[in-house]
Amino acid sequence: MVSQFKRRLADIAPGSENPLNYAVTQRDKSTLEMVKDAIEYKQTLLAYQPVMRASDHSKVAFFEGLIRVMDATGRVIPARDFMPVIENTETGRQIDVLALRAGLLALQNNPGLRLSINMSARSIGYKSWNQMIRRFLNRDKTIGERLILEITESSAMTVPELVTDLMDELQPFGVCFALDDFGAGHTAIRYFKDFYFDILKIDGEFIKGIADNADNRALTAAMISIADHFDMLTVAEFVENAQDAAVLTEMGVDCLQGYYFSAPTTRPSWLRNPAIRSSG
Numbered sequence: 001m002v003s004q005f006k007r008r009l010a011d012i013a014p015g016s017e018n019p020l021n022y023a024v025t026q027r028d029k030s031t032l033e034m035v036k037d038a039i040e041y042k043q044t045l046l047a048y049q050p051v052m053r054a055s056d057h058s059k060v061a062f063f064e065g066l067i068r069v070m071d072a073t074g075r076v077i078p079a080r081d082f083m084p085v086i087e088n089t090e091t092g093r094q095i096d097v098l099a100l101r102a103g104l105l106a107l108q109n110n111p112g113l114r115l116s117i118n119m120s121a122r123s124i125g126y127k128s129w130n131q132m133i134r135r136f137l138n139r140d141k142t143i144g145e146r147l148i149l150e151i152t153e154s155s156a157m158t159v160p161e162l163v164t165d166l167m168d169e170l171q172p173f174g175v176c177f178a179l180d181d182f183g184a185g186h187t188a189i190r191y192f193k194d195f196y197f198d199i200l201k202i203d204g205e206f207i208k209g210i211a212d213n214a215d216n217r218a219l220t221a222a223m224i225s226i227a228d229h230f231d232m233l234t235v236a237e238f239v240e241n242a243q244d245a246a247v248l249t250e251m252g253v254d255c256l257q258g259y260y261f262s263a264p265t266t267r268p269s270w271l272r273n274p275a276i277r278s279s280g
Helices: 002-010 019-040 090-109 127-139 160-173 189-193 214-229 242-251
Strands: 044-053 056-070 076-078 115-119 147-152 176-182 199-202 233-236
Touching: 019 056, 019 090, 044 076, 044 090, 056 090, 090 115, 090 127, 090 147, 127 160, 160 176, 199 214, 214 233, 214 242
Parallel strands: 056 115, 115 147, 147 176, 176 199, 199 233
Antiparallel strands: 044 056, 056 076
């Protein structure tokens, strides 16, 4: 009786193990509803962040398009605040479709643009996603050679066979594939023989403060060596200061991405000034 009374006072649903679990469940439910509302009311957009050439820090290799949603107050919410909650749901698939559509439209409307778009490997079998990408690739033959699809290491390892099948289907169109957050997950090295990733993006946990961290320099050097062996371009994520940028350049990383160069923006230079484009 006392236990039931306490549960009512705490407004905890029957079956919840403890108040913390209940709070987490309610938070996730609220996040899911926010994203569903954003989809319904067309409150999604891409923020663009440049990926710079290590050989010349003033030149853009390509841009990454990062999905954002707007909440009821008009705040722009970054993917890190909602993707972990929705990634394995139908809503996650819908967000992937919207991100892909926005990215493909940007490529269609800006012929000099090279752009990467994030996706979950779980979307590979999603009908709307597949129809979307094939429609654009067939409509404009130049889009494929300017499109990069980013798949996180953890996502790729959930369905590695589907990832390799997708690569087989889309690489003839010129589409490139990037393995995102490399080092954060548990990729079996043997899969590198089967995967055909063109770009390896080294997880930011190894990059932040690398100038002062010998262990991270050793680990990053090993990842660069793996990428070189498999003819993959390397991108260091989360570059936040000049010292780290200089060290990474000296280590042989191909591209650099992070707040040191630019934060993601919904109004990139190539939208403000059509004469400015990615240098390819």
